[in-house]
Amino acid sequence: MTTEVAPTTTAANRVGFNQAFSDAMTITWRNIRAGWRVPDNQIYMFIQPIMFVLLFAYVFGGAIPIPGNDDPDAFRKYVMAGIFAQTMAFAVAPASVGLADDIQKGLIDRFRSLPMARSAVISGRVVADLTNQAIVLAIMIVCGLLVGWRIENGVLGFLGGVGLLLLFAFAMLWVGALIGLSVGSPQVAASAGLIWLFPVTFLSNAFIPTPTLPDWLQPVADWNPLSSFVAASRELFGNPNVFATDGFPAEHPILLSLIWVVVIIAVFAPLAVRKYKKTASK
Numbered sequence: 653m654t655t656e657v658a659p660t661t662t663a664a665n666r667v668g669f670n671q672a673f674s675d676a677m678t679i680t681w682r683n684i685r686a687g688w689r690v691p692d693n694q695i696y697m698f699i700q701p702i703m704f705v706l707l708f709a710y711v712f713g714g715a716i717p718i719p720g721n722d723d724p725d726a727f728r729k730y731v732m733a734g735i736f737a738q739t740m741a742f743a744v745a746p747a748s749v750g751l752a753d754d755i756q757k758g759l760i761d762r763f764r765s766l767p768m769a770r771s772a773v774i775s776g777r778v779v780a781d782l783t784n785q786a787i788v789l790a791i792m793i794v795c796g797l798l799v800g801w802r803i804e805n806g807v808l809g810f811l812g813g814v815g816l817l818l819l820f821a822f823a824m825l826w827v828g829a830l831i832g833l834s835v836g837s838p839q840v841a842a843s844a845g846l847i848w849l850f851p852v853t854f855l856s857n858a859f860i861p862t863p864t865l866p867d868w869l870q871p872v873a874d875w876n877p878l879s880s881f882v883a884a885s886r887e888l889f890g891n892p893n894v895f896a897t898d899g900f901p902a903e904h905p906i907l908l909s910l911i912w913v914v915v916i917i918a919v920f921a922p923l924a925v926r927k928y929k930k931t932a933s934k
Contacts, residue, residue, distance in 0.1 A: 671768075675774040697788060702739070705796055708735060741849055752832040771925065793814075820909070852876065862874055883905035
């Protein structure tokens with residue numbers, strides 16, 4: 653007498669979309685709770701953007717003129733979108749550190765042993781960090797209003813600007829996920845997630861008008877992806893928006909920003925998922 657054995661399947665093959673979504677939400681809630689259980693991390697996450705707002709508003713507020721604008725508060729109105737976009741770009745760090753920490757602690761191996769969708773580990777991390785970034789953005793908006801920044805393009809423009817900034821954060825979180833899965837420790841992930849962002853940030857229109865740069869750097873700054881999101885946010889918020897040239901980035905910053913979102917996610921999301929599968933199979 654023989655016993656018929658059913659073919660084995662992996663957890664990833666057994667779950668459908670609804671189960672994958674439920675698993676992702678479970679991991680999202682786990683990551684959110686784990687983050688709030690470490691107050692030091694949350695304090696740093698909130699203090700840094702507030703510090704940037706106050707620093708640029710009161711230290712550099714009267715030192716950097718905006719070409720073609722005589723408003724004494726023009727720089728404060730100009731710089732806020734740059735601070736918002738920079739902070740959304742810095743979402744790379746928590747995503748990379750969080751995943752690297754999970755790998756180091758062996759949580760990835762524990763998740764592998766559970767009957768859950770493999771995609772839930774990365775998507776849960778991304779959604780949890782996006783939730784934190786939304787809270788940080790709300791805090792910065794309140795701080796910006798307190799230091800003199802104003803929304804001058806109506807409610808729809810404001811909502812469009814916030815939505816675009818969160819899309820930027822969502823795209824950058826996939827970059828952070830790939831970095832976190834590729835390095836050996838949270839300490840390395842923290843450095844690898846930020847060190848390349850500083851030249852990207854300062855070689856953009858985030859903090860200075862690009863016409864003040866040398867002629868050969870102006871096109872580089874105008875085509876910088878961060879510059880697109882900053883310029884698009886300024887346009888949606890109704891803030892001063894200065895470009896060095898009259899090319900495509902200056903004429904279509906919102907469209908270019910959406911293109912960058914698609915490109916970043918299309919490149920880094922599959923790479924992050926592939927890297928996770930390789931990591932989980934070791």
